[in-house]
Amino acid sequence: MHIYKVGGAVRDRLLGRPVSDIDWLVVGATVEDMLAKGYRPVGADFPVFLHPKTGEEYALARTERKSGRGYGGFTFHASPDVTLEEDLIRRDLTINAMAEDETGTVYDPYHGKDDLDQRLLRHVSPAFAEDPLRVLRVARFAARYAPLGFRVADETLELMRQISASGELQALTAERSWKEIERALMEARPQVFFHVLGACGALHELLPELVDDAQALAALDQAAAHEQPLHVRWACLLHGLALASIKAVNQRLKAPRECQELALLTGECLAQGNQALELPPTALLELLQKFDVYRRPQRFEDFITVCEMVVQADGESSYPQAKYLRGAAAATRAVDVRPLVQAGLTGQALGEALKGERLKAVEAYKRS
Numbered sequence: 001m002h003i004y005k006v007g008g009a010v011r012d013r014l015l016g017r018p019v020s021d022i023d024w025l026v027v028g029a030t031v032e033d034m035l036a037k038g039y040r041p042v043g044a045d046f047p048v049f050l051h052p053k054t055g056e057e058y059a060l061a062r063t064e065r066k067s068g069r070g071y072g073g074f075t076f077h078a079s080p081d082v083t084l085e086e087d088l089i090r091r092d093l094t095i096n097a098m099a100e101d102e103t104g105t106v107y108d109p110y111h112g113k114d115d116l117d118q119r120l121l122r123h124v125s126p127a128f129a130e131d132p133l134r135v136l137r138v139a140r141f142a143a144r145y146a147p148l149g150f151r152v153a154d155e156t157l158e159l160m161r162q163i164s165a166s167g168e169l170q171a172l173t174a175e176r177s178w179k180e181i182e183r184a185l186m187e188a189r190p191q192v193f194f195h196v197l198g199a200c201g202a203l204h205e206l207l208p209e210l211v212d213d214a215q216a217l218a219a220l221d222q223a224a225a226h227e228q229p230l231h232v233r234w235a236c237l238l239h240g241l242a243l244a245s246i247k248a249v250n251q252r253l254k255a256p257r258e259c260q261e262l263a264l265l266t267g268e269c270l271a272q273g274n275q276a277l278e279l280p281p282t283a284l285l286e287l288l289q290k291f292d293v294y295r296r297p298q299r300f301e302d303f304i305t306v307c308e309m310v311v312q313a314d315g316e317s318s319y320p321q322a323k324y325l326r327g328a329a330a331a332t333r334a335v336d337v338r339p340l341v342q343a344g345l346t347g348q349a350l351g352e353a354l355k356g357e358r359l360k361a362v363e364a365y366k367r368s
Contacts, residue, residue, distance in 0.1 A: 004099040061087040122153035132168035136180035139196035143187040164201035218313035
């Protein structure tokens with residue numbers, strides 16, 4: 001029984017990057033061996049165990065065989081006679097197919113270290129083409145390591161083209177696709193993810209709405225440069241689409257609710273935000289109420305941030321509308337409802353009176 005660190009932990013240590021999660025691989029052991037040592041089984045599809053003290057995951061060495069379409073279309077075989085090399089060859093990229101034993105010795109049967117040095121993302125074996133999710137994973141790694149000068153190897157990009165043309169990407173579930181997209185969006189250079197998907201034809205299959213949308217990627221680039229949260233980055237990416245297209249993308253990928261809401265509101269209100277200085281008081285109040293700035297002020301702030309990222313992507317250095325919109329929101333939030341309640345107003349009458357007072361506040365703000 002031999003235990004190795006594998007995958008990202010080895011890769012990132014060799015790159016001099018922080019190692020957060022460690023994947024452990026066990027070679028030469030049975031399920032019974034692991035149970036006897038106190039490991040707790042957690043794997044539904046193949047044998048994975050939790051360490052009795054650290055709680056870290058340990059997987060038995062295994063091989064896999066394509067048995068159906070999509071990410072889940074595989075059967076696995078785990079046994080004590082599966083070698084380290086046999087386990088590593090089923091992995092996606094050479095830089096993820098290295099192992100390290102307890103002495104620090106690195107096992108690199110597929111020359112991942114050479115590809116690290118050459119800054120190449122290269123597939124381990126032709127079996128790469130059997131898993132369509134790897135198209136998104138490679139594009140995500142390209143986004144992560146773009147600041148270090150990594151690129152996708154030509155032969156790997158060709159395999160990705162073949163997968164895209166095969167229709168296999170359509171077998172991916174929305175949840176699996178979104179998980180990769182979400183992680184890619186939060187990388188330092190998320191636009192590279194979409195460039196790679198475009199280069200291999202996968203963008204046309206998964207997000208045809210964004211094909212050749214350079215402005216969307218420029219806005220996303222700005223959001224990443226300013227370290228904005230996920231929902232702001234998503235809204236930046238979709239900001240130029242028609243509302244029907246934004247709805248379609250959100251539903252197709254089952255994006256989180258916060259992402260969906262901000263993207264839709266941005267698509268609906270971006271032009272008004274840009275014209276804020278010229279909006280009449282009634283239109284400005286309507287914009288504020290659409291975002292529910294009284295109960296959800298942060299959502300309006302996120303919208304303003306998206307507007308700023310978009311104009312910066314267009315080359316503008318300032319966005320005076322931001323200060324103006326924030327001031328208008330503050331003015332309406334400062335309206336005190338208590339005098340209206342004390343005057344005996346309730347229900348619809350109270351709502352109309354409060355709206356009138358807020359409109360007065362906006363009018364006064366515009367005059368100031």
